[in-house]
Amino acid sequence: DAGVTQSPTHLIKTRGQQVTLRCSPKSGHDTVSWYQQALGQGPQFIFQYYEEEERQRGNFPDRFSGHQFPNYSSELNVNALLLGDSALYLCASSLWDRVTYGYTFGSGTRLTVV
Amino acid sequence: AQRVTQPEKLLSVFKGAPVELKCNYSYSGSPELFWYVQYSRQRLQLLLRHISRESIKGFTADLNKGETSFHLKKPFAQEEDSAMYYCALNYGGSQGNLIFGKGTKLSVKP
Secondary structure (H helix, E strand, O other), rough: OOOOOOEEOOOOEOOOOOEEEEOOOOOOOOEEEEEEOOOOOOOEEEEEEOEEEEEOOOOOOEEEEEEOOOOOEEEEEEEOHHHOEEEEEEEEEOOOOOHHOOOHHHOOOEEOOO | OOEEEEEOOOOEOOOOOOOEOOOHHHOOOEEEEEEEOOOOOOOOOEEEEHHHOOOEOEEEEEOEOOOOOOEEOOOOHHHHHHHHEEEEEEHHHOOOOOOEEEOEEEEOOO
């Protein structure tokens, strides 16, 4: 079992560009959550997807959007990139209704905006 | 508003010494708390959750609602315990999501 897989591992983008990050959840998991981790900070919740719908959203602007596919994989899209969007983006998978069992995290995508 | 505070950015102890990583939370509901750990060059992983009252790798954590704390403890630190530790609060119920503290880096010296 490969666990949670994220791609790419590193990415450099220019301010104003758009970026798409990808995540494949752990086998058997149906829920995907995305987190942003800035340097020196803990992960911050962006949004959660289940049954191809956004179920919960953190305090992030509409420039951040996502999608979940029928196979449970997910994408995070960020438009009009700002320098402040530079961070590690983590994907976490779980079973719906069982968050308390804990997430399985991916290794993350390191996004640098220049 | 819900909040998780880890007051120490860095905690350095010698091998064999007791360890206590502090975590305080602010939440109006019934809290569900977790400790996550990230070893060097590894992904973030669940260490323990308060509802299971388990001990993992010798670590324990007790929820103190009166002091709104969930401190992580280990009686005898090992060098392999050196890692980044994050306290997290589930604020959304069974489909909820986590608020993380800023983390504490534990360094265990030989």
